[in-house]
Amino acid sequence: MSFNSVESLLDASRDLPLWRAVLEHDCQEEGIPPEQSLSRMDALWQAMKSAVADYDPARHSASGLVGGAAARVESSPHPIVGGFVTQVIAAAMKTGECNACMRRIVAAPTAGASGVLPGVLLPYQSQYHTSDQEMVHALYAAAGFGQVIAARASISGAEGGCQAEVGSASGMAAAALVSLHGGTPEQMAHACAMALKNLLGLVCDPVAGLVEVPCVKRNVAGAMNALACAEMALAGVESAIPCDEVIDAMRSVGALLPDSLRETGRGGLAATPTALRAAQRLRGGAL
Amino acid sequence: MNIFDIMGPVMVGPSSSHTAGAARIGRLTRALLGEVPVRAEILLHGSFSATGRGHGTDRALAAGLLGMTADDPRLPQSLVLAREVGLEVTFGSVTLPHAHPNTAVLTVTGLSGRTVTVTAASLGGGRVQVTRVDDLEVSFSGDLPTLLLRNRDRPGIVAEAAHLLSAHGVNIATLHLRREGRGGLAAMVIESDQPIPEELLQALNTTDGIVSVRYLDPEGGV
Numbered sequence: 001m002s003f004n005s006v007e008s009l010l011d012a013s014r015d016l017p018l019w020r021a022v023l024e025h026d027c028q029e030e031g032i033p034p035e036q037s038l039s040r041m042d043a044l045w046q047a048m049k050s051a052v053a054d055y056d057p058a059r060h061s062a063s064g065l066v067g068g069a070a071a072r073v074e075s076s077p078h079p080i081v082g083g084f085v086t087q088v089i090a091a092a093m094k095t096g097e098c099n100a101c102m103r104r105i106v107a108a109p110t111a112g113a114s115g116v117l118p119g120v121l122l123p124y125q126s127q128y129h130t131s132d133q134e135m136v137h138a139l140y141a142a143a144g145f146g147q148v149i150a151a152r153a154s155i156s157g158a159e160g161g162c163q164a165e166v167g168s169a170s171g172m173a174a175a176a177l178v179s180l181h182g183g184t185p186e187q188m189a190h191a192c193a194m195a196l197k198n199l200l201g202l203v204c205d206p207v208a209g210l211v212e213v214p215c216v217k218r219n220v221a222g223a224m225n226a227l228a229c230a231e232m233a234l235a236g237v238e239s240a241i242p243c244d245e246v247i248d249a250m251r252s253v254g255a256l257l258p259d260s261l262r263e264t265g266r267g268g269l270a271a272t273p274t275a276l277r278a279a280q281r282l283r284g285g286a287l
Numbered sequence: 288m289n290i291f292d293i294m295g296p297v298m299v300g301p302s303s304s305h306t307a308g309a310a311r312i313g314r315l316t317r318a319l320l321g322e323v324p325v326r327a328e329i330l331l332h333g334s335f336s337a338t339g340r341g342h343g344t345d346r347a348l349a350a351g352l353l354g355m356t357a358d359d360p361r362l363p364q365s366l367v368l369a370r371e372v373g374l375e376v377t378f379g380s381v382t383l384p385h386a387h388p389n390t391a392v393l394t395v396t397g398l399s400g401r402t403v404t405v406t407a408a409s410l411g412g413g414r415v416q417v418t419r420v421d422d423l424e425v426s427f428s429g430d431l432p433t434l435l436l437r438n439r440d441r442p443g444i445v446a447e448a449a450h451l452l453s454a455h456g457v458n459i460a461t462l463h464l465r466r467e468g469r470g471g472l473a474a475m476v477i478e479s480d481q482p483i484p485e486e487l488l489q490a491l492n493t494t495d496g497i498v499s500v501r502y503l504d505p506e507g508g509v
């Protein structure tokens with residue numbers, strides 16, 4: 001059995017780092033040696049980096065709705081914040097745009113939300129000169145929380161709305177940042193809980209049913225939210241509602257969402273006049 | 288779910304269900320055909336049909352038929368590559384009663400003229416389920432080595448097949464039986480923990496009462 005509560009995950013991390021508990025638990029389950037698991041995770045980390053390195057602003061998605069935005073953010077003549085935060089925005093967008101343009105990305109936990117983790121982790125590595133090994137360890141921390149979310153709620157937009165995709169990714173990324181920055185397992189849980197709470201109820205309403213609008217920019221929201229929640233947790237701010245209860249709330253909110261707001265492309269932004277016109281235009285060329 | 292169901296796979300975007308899962312369906316179909324395909328007629332149902340082109344479902348299915356995996360960077364060019372290697376692919380729509388919204392029906396012909404029709408659904412996260420092979424209703428993921436046996440419905444045949452497997456050191460993970468009527472034709476779907484060696488396939492093929500054998504090797508390339 002994988003971890004099905006944050007409480008059990010924290011219990012398993014009493015005497016060893018949380019990432020290590022996740023690694024060992026999974027190796028036992030799968031009957032594989034830790035080196036094999038670590039090299040698999042390292043391959044994912046390298047693929048996250050390649051996706052961002054491979055970004056080309058000239059590329060556009062199938063619908064033509066996505067492309068070139070991250071480059072615009074990076075070369076903005078008059079940014080408000082700049083520096084690390086602008087890098088987070090750009091890295092999340094680059095991955096999201098690469099995904100929409102049929103480039104190679106890492107589903108984390110899904111393709112739609114693939115920009116959130118690299119969005120915070122790549123800028124973190126260049127800011128703090130962390131080793132690849134430490135980055136890989138942070139991915140285990142993220143996966144540990146992701147596992148609990150998948151077990152208690154869902155990581156699929158069709159099941160739980162976008163709170164389950166970008167929301168989950170944001171919670172995982174917040175935990176990963178706390179892990180990287182030397183926080184405790186409890187602080188990781190608070191960061192994850194706060195990140196999930198902030199995106200609770202987020203609907204899945206992709207225009208024309210495609211993973212393009214609003215998905216790419218929601219990855220930015222997920223990454224920025226993760227950053228803020230990790231910062232709060234590291235400062236000692238706690239979530240008033242424990243992480244497990246937040247995840248359970250996410251599940252019940254997901255169940256209450258109507259079909260039209262769960263990846264069917266029939267509600268929310270997908271039902272706006274502009275989206276309907278875009279869908280109509282695309283259908284001309286549909287299969 | 289293990290941690291690599293949460294983290295990963297590495298895949299060509301944009302959708303784990305509409306792109307990565309579709310590539311896997313194509314690849315499993317090629318494996319079930321057991322040879323190089325030269326012609327494929329692909330019918331898309333539900334959401335696959337409605338948003339398939341925007342998600343590259345068509346290209347992902349063709350890429351899988353060419354033997355590519357979901358992370359193959361050539362995936363977006365698969366329709367051109369198919370033409371180059373002499374695989375003719377056509378697409379259409381179909382409405383299947385009670386089918387999963389992301390379902391495809393692939394009728395594929397190989398170099399030798401052999402054909403197979405596979406219906407499969409993409410369940411999300413790149414995971415898939417094969418629901419029909421030719422006229423046989425099935426349910427398997429293709430994660431494990433899978434045998435599809437057609438046999439005459441007579442006493443002892445299941446035991447004989449099971450015995451052959453164990454004699455070759457192959458452990459049965461799941462076994463499903465189906466029959467069309469007493470004494471008529473029946474089918475066995477066997478998922479195993481070990482790959483099926485060639486001589487075991489031969490032995491099954493020549494067993495009295497076994498009419499046809501199809502084998503899906505998830506690791507095997509054709």
Ligand code: SF4
Pocket residue numbers: 112113156157158161162163165166203204205206210211212213214215218263
């Ligand atoms: S809006 Fe829907 S398709 Fe887009 S990222 Fe969110 S869950 Fe995925």
